[in-house]
Amino acid sequence: MKVSTNWEGEMAYTMTNQRGKTMHLDPNGDGVSPMESVLGGLAGCMGIDIVMVLKPYQDKIKRLEIDTDGERNEEAPKYFKSIHITINIDGDIPASRVWRAVNLSDQKYCSVANSLNADLSYTVVLNGEEVEDPKK
Structure with a gap:
């Protein structure tokens, strides 16, 4: 990707x-903002997972809206310290199945949720040439 x-x-x-x-x-x-796109990506990823896990009930889903509310660190880097996710779903679906879908997304399937603590590596290309980090 x-x-x-x-x-x-x-x-x-x-x-x-x-x-x-x-x-x-x-x-x-x-x-x-880039951080808003992270919240939107998280919600979209979880939404895809939830609908897939709830496939037997997909025709019963009338509405699925996911609200994400992120609390950021006050000093740089202003990463998300916590994110509260509210899944609004309407339809004739057992609550236990919705929670199962949410938990499977969180713990197994959602790549975005599982990337928030990822190790990062960097490459810098300046004016068409890759440049090494002078601190290394």
């Missing part, structure tokens, strides 16, 4: 995936 993110000036960026789909990132303008 690969995306390309291009600076558009000021604090604006456009992210493009390999299928040519774009997302406008701009915390001070008409786009979403």
Whole structure:
């Protein structure tokens, strides 16, 4: 999986995936902030999982809305200290099945949830050339 993110000036960026789909990132303008996109990605990932796990009840789902509320660290880096996720679902579905779907998403299937504590590595390409970290 690969995306390309291009600076558009000021604090604006456009992210493009390999299928040519774009997302406008701009915390001070008409786009979403990168951290908002993390919350939206988390909700979308969990939503996909929940619908898949609830496949036997899919025709009974009338509404599925996922609200994410993230509390960020006050100092840099302003990572999410906690995220509260509210799953609003309407339909004739047993609560035990919904909770099973939520727990399976959280503990097994949701790549975004399981990436929030990922080890990060970096490559810097400056003016077309990869540059090493001088601190290494």
